[in-house]
Structures are given as C-alpha cells and as structure tokens.
Amino acid sequence: MKNDETEKKLKAENPGKNVPLTRLALNTGLDTRTLTRVRERLQEGGSRYRRQFLAELTPESAVVEAWASAVRAGAGERVLRYGSEDAPFERLVRATIATRGITMPSIIQRLVDTRSVEQDRDTRELSLLVDHYTPYLSDDEPNIVNAAFSAISNLLSTIEFNVTAKRSERLFQRQVWSFRLRPEDRADFRRAMRLQLEQYEKTAMDAIEPWEQERYADKLMTAGVGLYYFEETQE
Numbered sequence: 001m002k003n004d005e006t007e008k009k010l011k012a013e014n015p016g017k018n019v020p021l022t023r024l025a026l027n028t029g030l031d032t033r034t035l036t037r038v039r040e041r042l043q044e045g046g047s048r049y050r051r052q053f054l055a056e057l058t059p060e061s062a063v064v065e066a067w068a069s070a071v072r073a074g075a076g077e078r079v080l081r082y083g084s085e086d087a088p089f090e091r092l093v094r095a096t097i098a099t100r101g102i103t104m105p106s107i108i109q110r111l112v113d114t115r116s117v118e119q120d121r122d123t124r125e126l127s128l129l130v131d132h133y134t135p136y137l138s139d140d141e142p143n144i145v146n147a148a149f150s151a152i153s154n155l156l157s158t159i160e161f162n163v164t165a166k167r168s169e170r171l172f173q174r175q176v177w178s179f180r181l182r183p184e185d186r187a188d189f190r191r192a193m194r195l196q197l198e199q200y201e202k203t204a205m206d207a208i209e210p211w212e213q214e215r216y217a218d219k220l221m222t223a224g225v226g227l228y229y230f231e232e233t234q235e
Contacts, residue, residue, distance in 0.1 A: 012224065013116050020028070059097050059102060059107060059110075060107060060111055060114065060116065060133055061109045061132075061133040062096050062097050063093055063096050063097065063107065063111070063133075064116050064128070064130065064132060064133035065132060065133065065212075066092060066095070066109070066129055067092060067097040067207060068128065068131050069082075069130060069212075070092075070215075071128065071133075075146075076092075078127060078128045079125050079126070079127045079128075080092065080125065080128075081124055081125055082104070082108065082124055082126055083124040089104075089108075089125075091128055092102060093107060093154070095130065095214075108126065113124070114129070114133065116128070116129060116130050116133055116134075117128060117129055132201075132205065139226075151226060151228070153232055154226060155226060158173055159173065160173050172225075174215070177230075183233075190229065193229050194229065197227045197228075197229065200227055204224070204225050204227075208224060
C-alpha cells in the first residue's frame with residue numbers, strides 16, 4: 001500500500017516518532033478518516049491486503065477484456081465451449097495470458113464468482129455476461145476488499161508520482177463534487193452519476209483499446225484511469 005510506504009518514509013525522516021495523520025494526509029491527498037480506516041485494515045489484515053492488482057486481478061480481467069473485445073468486433077462469440085486443449089475458451093486464455101501456475105478451472109471459477117460468465121456444466125459452455133471485468137460484482141468479501149485496496153493503491157501511486165514530477169509531467173488527477181446537495185435527492189443523484197460514469201468508462205475503454213497488444217507478454221505494462229463515486233454524510 002502506497003500510504004503505508006509514505007508513512008514509512010516520513011518515519012524515516014523523524015526516527016522514533018509516529019507520523020501524525022494530518023501530515024500523512026498532506027502527503028497522500030486522503031483525508032484523515034480515510035487514512036484511519038486504511039491503517040486499521042492494514043493492521044488487521046497484515047500481508048493479506050498487499051498490492052494485488054497484477055497478481056490476482058489481471059488474469060481474469062485480461063481474459064474478459066479480450067473476449068468482450070472480440071465480441072464487439074464481430075470476431076468472437078459470447079458462448080464458448082471449454083474442457084479440452086483445443087476448446088475455444090482454452091485457446092482464448094492461452095492467447096491472452098501466461099498460464100504458467102494458473103489452471104483453467106481456477107480461472108473459470110473466478111469468472112463465475114464475479115458473475116462475469118455463466119457456466120453450463122452439462123454442455124461444457126461458458127456464456128459471457130459482461131462487457132468488462134469487475135471484481136465488485138463478486139459476493140466474496142476478501143475479493144472485493146482486495147480490489148478496493150488495489151484501487152486505493154493505484155490512486156496513491158499517482159499522487160506519489162505527482163508530488164515529485166515536473167508540472168508538465170504530472171499525471172491527470174481530479175475530483176468534481178458539490179456541497180450543496182439535498183439528502184432527499186441522494187438516490188436520484190447516485191443514479192445520474194452512475195450513468196455519467198458508465199459513459200466515461202465506455203469512452204475510456206474505447207480510447208485504451210487501440211493501444212493494446214494482441215497478446216500478453218511479461219514486459220508489457222499496466223495503466224489506465226479510475227472512476228468512482230463518493231459522498232460524505234453529516235454525522
């Protein structure tokens with residue numbers, strides 16, 4: 001976690017002293033309440049909540065993105081057979097990711113758990129249910145929490161880069177909000193913002209796609225943009 005790394009750096013500058021949350025907030029861009037919750041989670045979970053974007057989220061995400069991209073381009077089907085070396089799903093997986101140490105049943109199970117695909121064991125077919133992968137569709141709390149902390153880590157890495165980068169090289173980092181909203185409009189406002197963010201998401205996916213390589217390789221990098229909704233309530 002980047003805020004944990006920032007805290008260690010600040011402690012090194014002030015040996016023997018705890019880093020005040022206010023100073024950590026200034027260095028990360030997060031408010032003190034968020035930092036308190038993140039710190040508590042890190043202490044409770046130990047290494048469980050280390051950065052896991054590449055280690056755990058990318059394989060399934062890459063498979064879904066490649067599958068959905070082929071469907072959108074008219075070069076693939078939403079229903080694929082699985083269960084043999086030459087089955088369409090196995091071929092898709094091997095063409096998309098490095099499968100060393102990863103089993104086909106484990107990938108299928110993760111895709112089923114996140115409601116990305118529907119599995120028909122009788123016909124040995126998988127049906128693609130989404131246009132992109134998201135672990136937040138899962139009912140498995142550790143999977144959701146790990147994804148959430150990965151997203152936080154991505155944001156913190158952007159903040160860390162921008163603190164030391166030249167102004168002309170800083171990565172895009174913005175928030176848009178209003179403090180003049182009525183609580184009784186919350187449900188409608190959430191729906192409106194979801195629709196807006198879904199439009200941004202589709203635009204971003206379309207903009208990223210031309211830059212993607214056809215096949216996975218160890219030396220390729222991971223990059224993208226983050227979209228999320230937030231709100232604060234008066235205690």
